[in-house]
Amino acid sequence: MENRKPLLEVRNLKQHFKVSRKFSVKAVDGVSFEIYPGETYGLVGESGSGKSTIGRSIIRLYDPTGGSILFKEEDISGKMDKKTEKNLRMKMQMIFQDPMASLNPRKKVLDLIALGLDIHHPKMDPEERKKKVYDILDLVGLSHEHASRYPHQFSGGQRQRIGIARALVMNPDLIIADEAISALDVSIQAQVVNLMKEIQEKTNIAYLFIAHDLSMVRYISDRIGVLHFGHLVETGTTEEIFENPIHPYTKSLLSAIPHPNPVTERERKSMTYDYASSGIDYAKGVLQNVGGTHQVLATEEELQRWTAVG
Numbered sequence: 001m002e003n004r005k006p007l008l009e010v011r012n013l014k015q016h017f018k019v020s021r022k023f024s025v026k027a028v029d030g031v032s033f034e035i036y037p038g039e040t041y042g043l044v045g046e047s048g049s050g051k052s053t054i055g056r057s058i059i060r061l062y063d064p065t066g067g068s069i070l071f072k073e074e075d076i077s078g079k080m081d082k083k084t085e086k087n088l089r090m091k092m093q094m095i096f097q098d099p100m101a102s103l104n105p106r107k108k109v110l111d112l113i114a115l116g117l118d119i120h121h122p123k124m125d126p127e128e129r130k131k132k133v134y135d136i137l138d139l140v141g142l143s144h145e146h147a148s149r150y151p152h153q154f155s156g157g158q159r160q161r162i163g164i165a166r167a168l169v170m171n172p173d174l175i176i177a178d179e180a181i182s183a184l185d186v187s188i189q190a191q192v193v194n195l196m197k198e199i200q201e202k203t204n205i206a207y208l209f210i211a212h213d214l215s216m217v218r219y220i221s222d223r224i225g226v227l228h229f230g231h232l233v234e235t236g237t238t239e240e241i242f243e244n245p246i247h248p249y250t251k252s253l254l255s256a257i258p259h260p261n262p263v264t265e266r267e268r269k270s271m272t273y274d275y276a277s278s279g280i281d282y283a284k285g286v287l288q289n290v291g292g293t294h295q296v297l298a299t300e301e302e303l304q305r306w307t308a309v310g
């Protein structure tokens with residue numbers, strides 16, 4: 001994977017919000033990671049850690065305060081020319097937690113899914129438009145009859161399929177899924193995640209999968225980034241993170257997951273982590289390589305302490 005070119009490169013991204021004349025919230029404060037074609041990168045962290053802000057900055061709902069974002073080797077973090085912006089609007093798509101909020105209740109599914117086509121290819125032949133939508137309905141496991149129905153006639157899981165269909169119609173290279181399945185029942189979550197995996201196998205699309213629930217992230221992600229207070233504290237393959245967590249925040253997150261096996265569940269010890277009293281200053285750490293693609297935000301001293309045997 002490493003000798004391929006990344007699809008998305010986020011370098012030292014900062015997103016600060018001015019909340020008063022004197023104060024600003026450093027929602028994202030120097031985050032770097034990359035996503036390769038066809039890969040799923042899971043972004044995890046507690047509520048308020050900056051996950052949504054990262055997603056929104058990447059798709060340029062915000063102007064980044066600092067750092068750079070490269071998408072398909074083009075800088076999309078500053079002022080974009082028309083061609084770059086068009087490429088971004090077509091080839092990067094986002095799906096949200098509440099698909100209903102973004103689905104116009106008075107429009108039929110056909111027109112909802114075709115919205116991107118109508119914006120970017122307004123002169124498309126109506127038959128071709130319909131065929132494209134039907135092909136996407138096949139891909140997301142909905143039937144052609146569904147095209148003439150309205151959003152309220154669908155279940156939560158089906159609505160999320162419509163949301164995914166809407167994103168897919170542009171044939172994107174990257175989908176940012178921000179808590180896209182968090183509101184669904186667990187069994188439905190699994191169906192939607194499996195669908196996303198199937199689509200990935202067929203299309204080689206990449207996902208930035210944002211979630212606070214680690215069990216689904218573990219299941220879908222190739223690599224994971226752990227976010228805390230706007231800093232990426234640890235990143236690595238799903239295996240590296242789950243088998244050998246190094247940062248105390250990652251350890252506390254993982255220790256909070258219940259084990260399905262009652263025997264090991266009885267042995268499980270929740271670890272608490274309090275940044276304020278930890279003596280750690282995220283601003284002083286740097287991302288240190290600890291083998292493979294595994295990196296931890298730490299000072300030299302912290303890294304030695306956290307990786308000491310025994």
Ligand SMILES: Nc1ncnc2c1ncn2[C@@H]1O[C@H](COP(=O)(O)OP(=O)(O)O)[C@@H](O)[C@H]1O
Binds near residue numbers: 026047048054
């Ligand atoms: N537009 C905004 N203005 C001011 N503060 C914001 C804004 N958006 C997010 N924040 C703050 O930035 C931090 C990160 O928020 P967010 O990215 O939504 O976290 P997450 O998605 O991980 O829950 C929070 O402290 C939040 O209150």
Ligand SMILES: [Mg+2]
Binds near residue numbers: 051052053179
């Ligand atoms: Mg969020």
